[in-house]
Amino acid sequence: MKISLRLPNLILFVGASLLATLPARAQLNDGKPDPTFAIPEKLDLEYALAFALDNNFSIRQAKERIRQQEGVVLEVRSKQIPHVGATAGYQRNADEISINGRDHAWSFDITARQVLFSGGGVSAGVKSQQLVLDAATLALQAVINDALLDVRVRFYTVLVSREKIKVQEQNVELLKRQLQDVKNRYEAGTVSNFEVLRAEVALANAQPALITARNDFRLAIETLRQTLGFVTVNDANVARIPEFLGTLEFKPASFDLRTALTEARNQRPDLQRLEKLAAAASEGVTIGRAGYYPNLSLYGAYDWRRAPLSSTKSSNDGWTVGLQSQWNIFDGRATAGRVMQAKSFLEQTKLALAEAQLAVDIDVRRAVSIFQQATELAEASKKVVEQAEESLRLANARFSAGTATQLDVLQSQNELTTARLNQLQAYYSFNVSVASARRAIGLSDEMRPIKELKYQSQ
Helix, strand or coil, rough: EEEEEEEHHHHHCCCCHCCCCCHHHHHCCEECCCCCCCCCCCCCCHHHHHHHHHHCCCHHHHHHHHHHHHHHHHHHHHCCCEEEEEEEEEEECCCCHHHHCCEEEEEEEEEEEEEEEEEHHHHHHHHHHHHHHHHHHHHHHHHHHHHHHHHHHHHHHHHHHHHHHHEEEEEEHHHHHHHHHHHHHHHHHHCCCCHHHHHHHHHHHHHHHHHHHHHEEEEEEEEHHHHHCCCCHHHCCCCCCCCCCCCCCCCCCCCCCCHHHHHHHHHHHHHHHHHHHHHHHHHHHHHHHHHHCCCCEEEEEEEEEEECCCCCCCCCEEEEEEEEECCCCCCCCCCHHHHHHHHHHHHHHHHHHHHHHHHHHHHHHHHHHHHHHHHHHHHHHHHHHHHHHHHHHHHHHHHCCCCCCCCHHHHHHHHHHHHHHHHHHHHHHHHHHHHHHHHHHHCCCCCCCCCHHHCCCC
């Protein structure tokens, strides 16, 4: 399913991710680890994606940048709203300098001021910061796409590392059976001690690969944990590993290059973000030009005060209304300098957008090309495994019949192990290439809607 990333849909998506209440959130308490949070018994890809959506540090920082920009918009927009202020004062004098027995004076006034005209600078400033806020929202979508792709890749890495352990264990088990068979034949006097020694060496050589596969699995889990943002410090969870659900499958897909290039230009949130920033930079030129015009404000005030010491009246109050204008007829070309800077920044933003569009085109072409390669390798790996299994079966049959050597069997076994590992790597590369191609085009992750996810935590 293709998801359009135009702003209304984008805001709905981000709103869903921000408002979702996930059990995974329980691990954080004001940004700190919760030692009572337990690792789930089982972990599948959907759970991992949802967990990262709520806990990944890059996503959380991007959300905070949106909130920060909302504050900037609120601050800038305040210039369009009347400002109301109050001042008060109190004065007490010694009796020697008091007049008519009045030894103190006080005053209080409240003033309201509203900008009527500012050369378009205020409205342009508000519009500019609103565009920057839209850009921050699009940046969040880009961060989400990148983070969820990273989670997928790391989860696939865990799966392929787990399957490689199984392949190496199968290889070791077959070599053990082969060694036992050779020992039986040696005791029966049908083979020499050299054959036994060769089988023992083959078994010993298979152990390092198994040890390495197990270590790769442990490291893959830690990398996934970092991507998820899982920061629990519960001592009981230090060595605990959940059961990872899922397998690497080969489900044929297709991407048309022309369509992918067009969709990427229209849907990539990083491109849309730069378009928003370019529009904001255009408003910056208007803000700079506002210095050429006078500004005009309306103000009104009401005063309450005790009369000055020299006055015959004890106190008075009243209101004041007026207009105030200021115009820098000549400011030493400061305004011209600001306009020049704004125009240069606008041009830089446009160049950055053009450069990003070129980079996106190349990114899409590379992703589609890698996808095509991964598809061909995955399709080819199927037949190789079938042929290697049949080759091993025939080698064992011929060895039992005495028409093949033990070396033939060991070579067939090694070829089968290599074929299985190649198939795992091909399936892994295929799944990663599909996810990478979708991100390059600008499509959101294919995770199920949040409300449909079921979490398995304790």
